[in-house]
Amino acid sequence: MNAPLRGAAAIVGVGHGGLGEAPGLSPVEIMAEAVHNALADTGLTPADIDGVISASPVYNMASLTAAEYLGIRPKFTDSTMIGGSSFVSHITPAALALQAGLCDTVLICYGSNQRSATGRLVSNSLPDPYEAPYKPRLPITAYALAASRHMYQYGTSREHLAAVAVAARDWARLNPEAFMRDPLTAADVLASRMICDPLSKLDCCLVTDGGGAMVLVRAERAKDFPAKPAYVLGHATAHWHRNISEVEDITVTAAAESGARAFAMAGLEPADVDVLELYDAFTINTILFLEDLGFCPKGEGGRFVADGAIAPGGTLPVNTNGGGLSCVHPGMYGIFPVIEAVRQIRGTCGERQVAGAEIALAHGNGGVLSSQATVLLGSEASF
């Protein structure tokens, strides 16, 4: 196997900040709390960080904002913004820079006060002139269009979508950090207000505040840190369109490519994965990504999730933190699936811990099913 990046880097620190509601804090202050916690995880200080990667809808030179705030003059910097998947995608430049010796310790970080500031998704992207006149409610309408076609082609039902929301909530109920922990039934989802047919309010992710951070080093240094390392075994990013009107097949995402490339780098298959953290901005996402990442055949995602297969006690643990649907979604969710995957590999997830989790998959989605980034993390046993 020619995969020189396999296992080149490891995640040795992760942290959250401002999860849920953090009124009175700015986005960079929420980020700072997450960085503080990630650094505390490693025993490092900002002076030890020489690579900074960030993305934000409000800071258009995000790694500059982060580095300035933290007092870092990085040798490696990256502010690539490809939507919510950015922080999963950032693992590739981080691993490349570490492997090449451009820097020694990379911080990937993010913070958002979206809930407290505006109560809705923030975007400073210029509206597409060929879509805007029709007033799609983006991003929801794009995902609703995908769901409509998936239902038409494969017989997926609103009940299937509801099963995704219920599974996420059942996991969130096991996570003290999750924002929504009240009981949720399929009937609740089906009865919630329709926003964009066929997606109702409870098919949509939360609008929360929150920040996340992670610290990566070359694998040979990983054991110098206090926490159990999560080795980066495979990672890849793919994007096939920016706007939903440019999709080729709206039922197939570029996760089919990012997942295949990440698995190839890692030398792993879906059957090897113990726990999945998928970017569930909407219930249809989980179904699409289970299919595209190879956990069930195309078109079968709805039936796959129907009977609690991805819920606690099911056959495949998915979104064990409660996901964007029930745990946290500050506009860009991508850093949180990685953090949860690291924690599962460490075995520190308490009630929601997946027993014997050695291999975890985290998947990020950006834009309107536009950019897809997949990472496979493993314990030392898998490295």
Add this chain to the structure above:
Amino acid sequence: MANAFTAPGPDQMFRDYLAQGRFMIQRSKSTGAHVFYPRAMMPGTGAVDLEWVEASGKGTVYATSVVRHRPEKGGVYNVALIDLAEGPRMLSRVEGVAPEAVAIGMAVAAAIDSSGETPILVFRPAGGTAS
């Protein structure tokens, strides 16, 4: 043909045609493939041989949704992806039928809606189901 990168650009030309009541799309002379939205070069091949041709206006609903705003925030309306007979796909809406009655596979025909600030393409049921 004229240099593909001179003004007016393809975006402006498309709008100018629309203002004249014409739905024009581009076709690459070398392959015969059509493209929408308008480009200066053909995606993939990079060919700068795009010519404007009259679109048939025939389409099929590929995916559909109903956006449900509260009445004071814009009300309820259709948003759909339409596959044009020439091949490309576009976002639009289907009018002349209830928003929730728009169905995937429905045959539709383009019309130019000039009621707004700038004319836009919309679609109406053409009768029957496209093959």
